[in-house]
Each structure stands twice: as C-alpha cells, then as structure tokens.
Amino acid sequence: MKIGIPKEIKPYEYRVACDPNGVKEIVNKGHKVLVERNAGIGSGFTDEDYKAQGAEIIDTAREIFAKSDLIYKVKEIFPEEFAYMREGQIIFTYIHSNAHREQTDAMIEKKIIGIAYEDVDDKDGEFPLLKPMSIIAGKGGFLAALNFMQKIYGGNGILLSKIDGIRTPEITIIGAGNSGVGAAELASAFGNKVTVLDIDVNKLEAARKVLPPNVEFLYSNRNNLEMCLKRTDVLMNCILWPKWRKDHLVSKDMLTIMKNRALIVDIACDEGGAIETCKSTTHDDPIYEVNGIIHYCVDNIPSAFSQTATQTLCNATLPYLLEIADKGVEKALKDNKYLRRGLSFYNGKLTLKETGRKQERPYITPEEALGI
Structure with a gap:
C-alpha cells in the first residue's frame, strides 16, 4: 500500500x-x-x-x-x-x-x-489513539494556566504554586481521565490545592492511587461543582461532552459565582459543550474574556510540544x-x-x-x- x-x-x-x-x-x-x-x-x-x-x-x-x-x-x-x-x-x-x-x-x-x-476504542472502553494527546493536553493546559495567570498576560498575577505564608492557589479539574490526571499530576507537583471531579467512582479511585495527598476527589454533582467554582483560581475542563446535548455542565450564568478574572482552561474545546462559553482559539490568539472570566480554549495544545x-x-x-x-x-x-x-x-x-x-x-x- x-x-x-x-x-x-x-x-x-x-x-x-x-x-x-x-x-x-x-x-x-x-x-x-x-x-x-x-x-x-x-x-x-x-x-x-x-x-x-x-x-x-x-x-x-x-x-x-x-x-x-x-x-x-x-x-x-x-x-x-x-x-x-x-x-x-x-x-x-x-x-x-x-x-x-x-x-x-x-x-x-x-x-x-x-x-x-x-x-477507535479498546476492550477496556478506553481510547488508545486519544490517550497520548490527552495526557499531553492536560499537562500543557496546566502550563498554559501558569502562563496566563501572570499579570503580564492579563491574569491576576497569581503564581500557581505553594508559597509559605500566603494562600495556596486552588485548581479544579473536571474529569479523572487521561487529560485530567495529566493536569492534576503537574498541578499537584507545584503544591497547589487540587480538586478532581468525576461521576465515575472507579476513575476517581484509579486517579487517587497515582496522585499525591494534596489532591481531593469529589463526586461531580451540582453542589460540589458550585462549591469548587466559588473557590477555584483555575477551572480545567477535561471531559468530552456528548455532541447532541444542548445543556451544559457550566452555564454562562454560573460564571457569576466565580472569582473575578479566574481562568478557565478547556482541554476538550467542545464548542457549546460542557462549558457553555467556550469556543476554540489558536496559539496566536489563545484567550478571551466572558463576564470577567478568562478563557483559554486552544484546540491543539499538543502542537506546542x-x-x-x-x-x-x-x-x-x-x-x-x-x-x-x-x-x-x-x-x-x-x-x-x-x-x-x-x-x-x-x-x-x-x-x-x-x-x-x-x-x-x-x-x-x-x-x-x-x-x-
């Protein structure tokens, strides 16, 4: 051939x-x-x-x-x-x-x-041709968060790392799959308070076994999600949303309960997907703002690596x-x-x-x- x-x-x-x-x-x-x-x-x-x-x-x-x-x-x-x-x-x-x-x-x-x-999937219901890019996208998404939380790039000027004497930044990750675990691995290694949300208890259990103690694992229900939105500095979406669904996990109205100039990093980049306000962006124009919340939605993060x-x-x-x-x-x-x-x-x-x-x-x- x-x-x-x-x-x-x-x-x-x-x-x-x-x-x-x-x-x-x-x-x-x-x-x-x-x-x-x-x-x-x-x-x-x-x-x-x-x-x-x-x-x-x-x-x-x-x-x-x-x-x-x-x-x-x-x-x-x-x-x-x-x-x-x-x-x-x-x-x-x-x-x-x-x-x-x-x-x-x-x-x-x-x-x-x-x-x-x-x-393409496998006998375990995983997606082996997505997995390598998902891991890189998750890690790269956190590195992007480090960058765009800097004041010089429009962020709040928060260093996403544990620093003695001041509040530790909080990172919320939706999804305990490959990209979510990749993101949590780096975010926790920097000493942040990390929360991972998922509706699959087995995935949460598997992630708990490989991630350190500064990662919290919560079942993804409305109360837990809203609690995290109120306190988080960075929200990372790492789940794929069914393409035919018309609802959203995080609606535009829900942005009002987030901190001013908090950052959303949408790894999945499903337009009109889990996060209503997300739309694909590019490496040369990666961020935009909605209701005071910064959005980073580059749809080919792995290309940077x-x-x-x-x-x-x-x-x-x-x-x-x-x-x-x-x-x-x-x-x-x-x-x-x-x-x-x-x-x-x-x-x-x-x-x-x-x-x-x-x-x-x-x-x-x-x-x-x-x-x-």
Missing part, C-alpha cells in the same frame, strides 16, 4: 503523523511511504531523516494525495485539501466530523473511507495503520471491531452516529456499511 504523509496546514500545527522510526517500520513491511517536503520540520525531523528510513519526498500535498492509497495525518481535512481527495481513498486522522460540516459534506461527496483516531506529541502519537497509531496496510482496509475493519468503531465514512455513507445526530443527517452503522 502507498502511505501518504502530508504537511499539516492548520495554523500553528507543528506535529506530523509519523516520525522517521515509524516510516522505517512501514517500509520494512513492504509498503511505500510518501512524505511531503518539510512535513516533519515542525517536530524536528528533516527530509533527510525520512529519506534515510526509506521514504520518498514529494513536493506538494496535491501529489501526495494523488499518489497515495491512504492519507496518514494529524488534523482534519481542510477546505484547501478537499479537491485533492478521490473516491475510495482512506483518510486516517483525527477527523472530528461532528464539528466540521463542510468536511463531512466533502467526505461523503468524494466517497472517502474515513477512520477517525478519536473514535510537537516532537513529543508526534512521537507518542505515531507509537499509538502505527499498529492500526499497519493492520490496514497489511490486510487491506475492508478486512482490517471487519476483523477488528475496535478499529471499526473509528469508521466515520464509507463509500459515500456517514457511519458515525454522533455526527448524524448532531448534524441531523442520515447515517448507517459501520457494520451495515461493511455488510457484516
């Missing part, structure tokens, strides 16, 4: 789908890898690094798409790339189709086979990529029910329920699409 790795075109996106070590693994399996010129520069990998491992360097994204059976990416397909796609081509990336109606239209029209990293993110993402996605390349996409999807759950599009049909519900368009199951 011919695997194409284009350069990401989202502003301030420095990751690449595969590092040179991953290319070597693909080539050793007998497949061909095409890498767009300078695709790895943002992550510290040169064209020569890729060539040394057997990749062919291609000048343009148009050529990459034209010559490749499978497109291996990080971010979704952008409008500039729609024309490059062709019928039957496999797109393997973070698709997030529910948030991008135009992309959904294009993939259906082009009869693409789209497999979304974010929806591009080399680390690329390497961990490649490690996670590569086994699935090789399964598709070795078996062919149809057999791989039929054989692996976990991979199949990532199928968003198949030959002109939408196969992801949450996108169908959110965008109010027809969909079928992956099993129906594959005839199994």
Whole structure:
C-alpha cells in the first residue's frame, strides 16, 4: 500500500503523523511511504531523516494525495485539501466530523473511507489513539494556566504554586481521565490545592492511587461543582461532552459565582459543550474574556510540544495503520471491531452516529456499511 504523509496546514500545527522510526517500520513491511517536503520540520525531523528510513519526498500535498492509497495525518481535512481527495481513498486522522460540516459534506461527496483516531476504542472502553494527546493536553493546559495567570498576560498575577505564608492557589479539574490526571499530576507537583471531579467512582479511585495527598476527589454533582467554582483560581475542563446535548455542565450564568478574572482552561474545546462559553482559539490568539472570566480554549495544545506529541502519537497509531496496510482496509475493519468503531465514512455513507445526530443527517452503522 502507498502511505501518504502530508504537511499539516492548520495554523500553528507543528506535529506530523509519523516520525522517521515509524516510516522505517512501514517500509520494512513492504509498503511505500510518501512524505511531503518539510512535513516533519515542525517536530524536528528533516527530509533527510525520512529519506534515510526509506521514504520518498514529494513536493506538494496535491501529489501526495494523488499518489497515495491512504492519507496518514494529524488534523482534519481542510477546505484547501478537499479537491485533492478521490473516491475510495482512506483518510486516517483525527477527523472530528461532528464539528466540521463542510468536511463531512466533502467526505461523503468524494466517497472517502474515513477512520477517525478519536473514535477507535479498546476492550477496556478506553481510547488508545486519544490517550497520548490527552495526557499531553492536560499537562500543557496546566502550563498554559501558569502562563496566563501572570499579570503580564492579563491574569491576576497569581503564581500557581505553594508559597509559605500566603494562600495556596486552588485548581479544579473536571474529569479523572487521561487529560485530567495529566493536569492534576503537574498541578499537584507545584503544591497547589487540587480538586478532581468525576461521576465515575472507579476513575476517581484509579486517579487517587497515582496522585499525591494534596489532591481531593469529589463526586461531580451540582453542589460540589458550585462549591469548587466559588473557590477555584483555575477551572480545567477535561471531559468530552456528548455532541447532541444542548445543556451544559457550566452555564454562562454560573460564571457569576466565580472569582473575578479566574481562568478557565478547556482541554476538550467542545464548542457549546460542557462549558457553555467556550469556543476554540489558536496559539496566536489563545484567550478571551466572558463576564470577567478568562478563557483559554486552544484546540491543539499538543502542537506546542510537537516532537513529543508526534512521537507518542505515531507509537499509538502505527499498529492500526499497519493492520490496514497489511490486510487491506475492508478486512482490517471487519476483523477488528475496535478499529471499526473509528469508521466515520464509507463509500459515500456517514457511519458515525454522533455526527448524524448532531448534524441531523442520515447515517448507517459501520457494520451495515461493511455488510457484516
């Protein structure tokens, strides 16, 4: 199979789908890898690094798409790339189709086979292709909080660390999953008072076993959430909100009970999601204010740590990529029910329920699409 790795075109996106070590693994399996010129520069990998491992360097994204059976990416397909796609081509990336109606239209029209990293799960109900980025996003979100609580960046001038003789800052983290634990790990290491909220008692118990004593674990109900909102300096949202829900965990009205110029860091960046006032921002314009509360909602935090993110993402996605390349996409999807759950599009049909519900368009199951 011919695997194409284009350069990401989202502003301030420095990751690449595969590092040179991953290319070597693909080539050793007998497949061909095409890498767009300078695709790895943002992550510290040169064209020569890729060539040394057997990749062919291609000048343009148009050529990459034209010559490749499978497109291996990080971010979704952008409008500039729609024309490059062709019928039957496999797109393997973070698709997030529910948030991008135009992309959904294009993939259906082009009869693409789209497999979304974010929806592939495993036997434990976890999301292995989200996990590495979630951990980095959680840690990076706390580092962003350190930055934007500084007075010079518009914050209250609070150092998020325990300092003798003064009140210890408080950090509230919604969600005890991978990003929540990642955020809590750094926040607690700096000596802050950290509270983690979740409705899953098992997740709270698992997090308690790996986090230090200055982390409090609370069941996420209305009273506990409001108590935390009143006292917290930083609120970090680390949960994904069901795309079809119209309500919110933290409404705009609830911002009035928070401290003036407290900071919200939304790791999930679900627009209109768990936090009503959150909307995606970028690394070059990362914050905005609503009712006196600062919001940081950068939707690709891991890009700031591009080399680390690329390497961990490649490690996670590569086994699935090789399964598709070795078996062919149809057999791989039929054989692996976990991979199949990532199928968003198949030959002109939408196969992801949450996108169908959110965008109010027809969909079928992956099993129906594959005839199994």
